[in-house]
Amino acid sequence: MKLSLENLQQVQEFTQVPDNQLQWLIDKSYVQFLDKGSFLFQRGDPIDKLFIVLEGKIEIKVQQNGNYKHVALLNINQIGGLLPFSRASSALGFGEVIEKSQVLILEKSFFKEMISNHYELTESLVHKMTSRVREFTKDNVQAEKMMSLGKLSAGLAHELNNPASAMERSAKALKEHLGNVPEKFKRVVSIRMEEQEIDSINKVLFDKLQNRPENNMKLIERNEKEDELEEWLEDHGVDNAYELTETLLDFCMDVEAMEGIYKTTGQKNFSNAIEWIENVLTTEKMVDEIDEASNRISSLVHSIKSYTHMDRAPEKIATNIHIGIKSTLVMLNHKLKKKNISLEKDFNDDLPKIKIFVSEINQVWTNLIDNAIDAMDHSGILKIKTYKEQDFLKTEIIDNGKGITEENLTNIFDPFFTTKAIGEGTGMGLEVVQRIINQHQGDITVKSKKGETIFTVCLPIT
Template identity: 70%
Template sequence: MKPTTQQLREIPDFLNVPDQQLQWLIDKSDIETFTQGEFLFKRGDATAHLSIILEGKIVIKLEQNGNFKVVGEISKNGISGLLPFSRMSSAAGYGEVTQDAKILLLEKSFFKEMVANHYELTESLVHNMTSRVREFTKNNVQSEKMMALGKLSAGLAHELNNPASAMVSSAKALKKHLSHVPEKFKRVTSIRISGEQVDTINDILFNSITNRPENNMKLTERAEKEDELEEWLEGHGLEDAFELTETLIDFCIDIPALQKIYDTTGEENFASAVEWIENVLTTEKIVDEISEASDRIAKLVQSVKSYTHMDRAQEKVAADIHTGIDSTLVMLKHKLKKKNIEVEKHFATELPHPKIYISEINQVWTNLIDNAVDAMEPSGRLQITTNKDKSFIKIDITDNGKGIPQEHIGSIFDPFFTTKSIGEGTGIGLEVVQRIINQHNGDIKVTSQPGATTFTVCLPIN
């Protein structure tokens, strides 16, 4: 049994549509019923009807690599299917009936008559279509942003955790270390040497701190040096010499330097002097570790600010493309390290600074680099090249992954097209990239074959 005009007027979109137009819709439409578990439409089905849900519920699902994701539902008084002026030709997903449904169906062959003779009805359906597109796009853009944020947050959490843990560990070690200082200080104050001798020891000590060389010894070489140093110290009256050798080696204090200290202090005072030197160097080493860890955190925070551009106004500004790319690489460092990806940067010198929306352009680098990493096997290679090409800045991002099948090349910038599984991609990342590039009056192209996929971004300088 078909609905009445009064029943159709319960649909918010039809509130101001005249009765005669609603009656026309009823007269030209058919009623179909669906039971739970059936499909109103499946992916790839031609869209040939306007559908109005009179009873029941329809769940909309998208399929990605055999997995399904619910993206919405339509219940009583909901409108679905083809709408006037819509360019949709086939269904992108599945409409599964989850509650027995009764649906009013209008063939698209009646659309011309509706547009020509029934303005209010057409207007209400067009408004419905624009609202649907706006809401659908907003939800999926939000989903893409949240997915990208989740990836960046995971990487940042990992990167911040390492220096933060190092600071906590070093602080505990420093507290424990300082608790032994009074006893060592007592021994060092009992040393009886001249001021000139003290100056000699201080010169050795502070020279090793201020001119601390980079210690690049291999493990086997270091082990040999520690054994040699431990044996020498024990031969010169130091018990538990193994506790001192690690720190002395860290500051490259070798046997000749220790021999000079021994000659300066004499046998009686040598042990106390070396213990005090090791104590000062240990304190210096722990403070250095804390300083280095806090510096890493500060640099990460600065990279976040640079990446998001959150300390600037949201307007186009002349910016260094390299800064944005470097900040993005910091944001994705955890993912790059996890797959042991080698990054090769070939940045042009004195590259002009185009006017851009910085945070939006950084989204471009994030999506392109993240996709490249996903496409590569462990120990892959990512190449980023920049140069000036006439009135444009040209950026090539190349990975040596499996490549994009030729049959998919023409679709990769289409909304909701993805080869990733549910939860790994929404299918709008590259569509967002293209939209941002278009917003900047730029261009993006892709070439791909196994072992070499290159996305080329061109941004106008002026």
């Protein structure tokens, strides 16, 4: 069969994916033909490909005590194999072809490009992964965690895209800026100044670079300063003064600073000296922007690793609970900003470390904080408080949303109970939260009235 956009548009998960992203998937994939009785994959094979059934049927089964157990049947337009952010490494079962089939294959090597450039496609596959986890795992705690990661994918993409875009913009601007350096160098070498005078200017410049002052001027004050500086520079022979003032003021080099430099250089060398100073400051500013953006990305990656507790054994570890709460807030920051929610933290910094299953307790924070955000209107207030009470650590998550009715309060921890619209809630979140807390020999309680809901998580210190 000749593969076309129409084929992929029939895939349920791709209904909201733009055509250009589906075309990218077609261009980067290949079609594999499989005869009846053959295997798409077998137990132990590396999970390194995404596949979509175009024709035929594939049975997923596992082997237990010498017998095969049916797990699922993949029909036309169904997705399987590796999905974005999946940590699965090798197949636990078999994919047997029970009807002659054609399968679209996307290699793992293209996932980085897909995640970076094709958000809707990635999101649809992440959603597919969360659904698959719920269908195939017996551990509802893990299923709920993966579902939350699916919910967070849009926010993470947004949070990572902002500094990545900033780095790209600054890098392009820096490249363009450095392209003008040779021409500016001609004017620099024409400067005729004594070594002592050059050292004096360098001292001013290096002081600004090493001790960059805070610039907290209000917009009106800033505009007035720029106008004043531009006029002063023009009066002292600087032809392109309007191009220099913004950067000079970013480093608090105002009229007073210019007067000091002018006394050192004199009229003849002043313009070229100021252009050189502005050139150095501009380079520093652009490098700072790139550094700040890269640090933001590094911080986000650190928070994600902390949240998911990657590369750690599934055992209790003595941990400061604030680390998990802060990582969760980073993961949910996009939702907080989107609804303009104020965050008030009242953390007791003297709390002892307690032994917990880190990723599972992070799941507790995710569900409770995510629910609190959903419960509030625009510009709500989220409060998180931690404190010690006897032999327990307590964490309160408080929102000023619409509250929970008395009738619903008695049911909120029941499996499959949800007050959210279809597709917005599974009804498993709080049931899983309660189970995790019980597993830690702790307790969770809730009090609610209109305008205030308080979930209190109580965990034992020993």
